[in-house]
Amino acid sequence: MLTSKWVQLAVLAVLIAALPLLFPSGYYYRIGALIFVNALAVTGLVILVGWAGQISLGHAGFAGIGAYACALAPEHLGLHPVVAIVLGMVISAGLAALIGKPILRLKGYYLGVATLGFGILVTMVLTNERIWTGGPDGMSVAKLGLRELLRDMGVRVSGGVFWYWACGIVLLIGAWLALNLYNSATGRALRALHGSEVAASTIGIDVPRLKLQAFVISAVYASVAGSLLALQNGFITPDVAGFMHSIEIVTMAVLGGVGSVVGAILGAVILTLLPQVLTVFAEYEQLVLGAVMILVMIFLPRGLLPSIAARLKRKP
Amino acid sequence: MLQVSGLRSAYGRIEVLHDIDLTVGAGEIVTLVGANGAGKTTLLKCLSGTQPVTGGTVQFEGADITGLAAHKRPGLGLAQSPEGRQIFTSLSVAENLRLGAYNFKDARVASDIDEAYAMFPILKEKRNLPAGGLSGGQQQMLAMARALMARPKCLLLDEPSMGLAPIIVQQIFDVIVSLKARGVTVFLVEQNAYGALRIADRGYVMETGRITIEGRAAELLADPRIREAYLGV
Structure with missing residues (x-):
């Protein structure tokens, strides 16, 4: 498995x-x-949904917290955006720990609905606290300042190029951390409780605590993703925390193959690219997107990557 | 080692275990036999902490563990191989074994795994394959090996012979006897009364949530009531 980890990262x-x-x-x-x-947000969901077997339909709420931390903290607290990213991570982790404790007792649809409620609550707060967040119109986000630093050092890059590399590197780090977790004792225990919570507890695994850990970790992933989105766009609206965004990242994870980090990233690639390609269909875009999802679920129920991998293995 | 007194348990409002008393002494193999639905598995779940107890106490090595959370019990030396084996099917055989030693991070884990492979060589052969692909007998071996990874003083086994071919059942029972030689106390719940009583030191018979007969295994094997009801002779 060790080699497989480095192959995937490479x-x-x-x-x-x-x-x-x-x-x-x-x-x-x-x-x-x-x-x-x-892909970064989806990687977090792989840990929560794919390994620990817990659903969250409100993860964009954490992305919203990360995004607005980067928008609000520099403006109101005078913090550097990098510190604001960390602040967003801390708030998301704290909030995940706080709400996760009661709601992770729920299972299946109930957990789905509870997390969905959380996401909607975050959106509502961001929409209604106009004085702070500018309400539904959104607010602008201060520059990260790194690009200016690079310019002073003589390296000139455009905004697009800079964010491409910055986000790419953060994704690599996120994937590396997740793959390390996969093969650790905690990762094995997470995958075990997905199989059978009763059996997991009889071998000494503290099931509620482990679920909470997975929830907190995946919340931090979503928070960082939200922060990066806010910083590169330079502008943010409550939509980042919205229900549709939550569904989008779950769909990406499921489409690519929710048990595998690389599969989930593939899902993010496809579902981010597809709307760009489908613009030719104009108003039928959502229709085609839905049809693609349905076909994948029918013919490749484990998600794209695991299904394709299994098919390749069968043919020697 | 294990002492149960006045134990009661219920599913909702229906009490299924009534005033159970039993003891398992250190180094013994004690078996609990009885028909389907008698409450054997429920009793075992009470011992492992996965079923709420409504009355009475469970003591392990003199300490009251009645309300102790399930995940804290393996650390005390009380491990279980649950009914239906409950192995982690999507994980590999080796990962299942390493999870059995979840509470341990020391170097002994590796040698414990080697020992498990020595006990069940087929597991070594299949160590990198998903546990879900094992046959029923191999899964049972894995479930027992996983429970042993927790270095138990007392091992709770729930129907290890269930659904297995006779030759495999014999193999499993041989292993249970060898555990006794290694100083592991075994509490064995079985429907296969004959096989279980043959390897046990003492036995209990359970009927509709009560212990109805108890005694030395050899005596129970000779008891006409048991011969008629459970041994089919």
Whole structure:
């Protein structure tokens, strides 16, 4: 498994590094960065949904917290955006620990609805606290300042290129951490409780605590993704925390294969790219998107990557 | 080692265990036999902490563990191989074993795994395959090996012979006897009364939530009531 971890990371790194060679214009760097941000949030969901077997339909709420931490903290507290990212992570982790404790006792649909409620609550707070957040119109986000630092050092990069590499590197780190977790004692225990919670508790696993850990970790992933999104866009609206965004990242995870980090990243790639490709269908875009999802669920129920991998294995 | 007194348990408002008393002494193999639905598995769940107890006490090595959370019990030396085996099917055989030693981070874990492979060589052969692909007998071996990874002083086994071919059942029972030689106390719940009583020191018979007969295993094997009801002779 150790080698498999490095193979996965190497493939990911090579793809991130090589893709720009194919970009016909600078616009694609922006899409690339967007893919990486989504993939980061989805990686967090792989830990929670794919390994620990807990659903969350409100994870965009944590992305919203990360995003607005980067918008609010520099403006009102005078913090550097990098510190604001960390602040967002801390708040998301704290909130996840606080709400996770009671709601992770729920199972299945009930947990889904409870997390959904959390996401909606975050959206409502962001929408209604106009004085702080600008309400539904959103607010602008201070610059990270790193690009200016690079310019002073003599390296000139455009915003799109800078964020492409920045998000790519953060995604690599996130994937590396997740793959390390997969093979650790905690990772094994997470995957075990997905199989049978009773059996997990009879071998000494503290099931509620472990679920909470997975929830907190995945919340931090979503928070960082939200922060990166806010910083690169320079502008943020409550939509980042919205229900649709929550569903989007769950869909990406399920489409690619929720048990595997690389599969989930593939899901993020497809579902970020597909709307760009489908613009030719104009108003039928959502229809085609839905049809793709249904077909994948029918013919490749374990998600794209695991299903394809299984099929390749069968053919020697 | 294990002392149960006046134990009661219920599913909702329906009490299924009534005033159970039993003891398992250190180094013994004690078996609990009885028909389907008698409450054997429920009793075992009370011992492992996965079923709420409504009355009475469970003591392990003199300490009251009646309300202790399930996940804290393996650390005390009380491990279980649950009914239906409950192995982690999507994890590999080796990962299942390592999870059995969840409470331990020391170097002995590796040698314990080797010992498990020595006990069940087939597990070594299949160590990197998903546990879900094992046959029923192999899964039972894995469930027992996983429970042993917790270095138990007392091992609770729930129907290890369930659904297995006779030759495999014999193999499993041989292992249970060998555990006794290693100083592990065994509490064995079985429907296969004959097989269980043959390897046990003492036995209890359970009927509709009560202990109805208890005694030395050899005596129970000779008891006409048991011969008629459970041994089919």
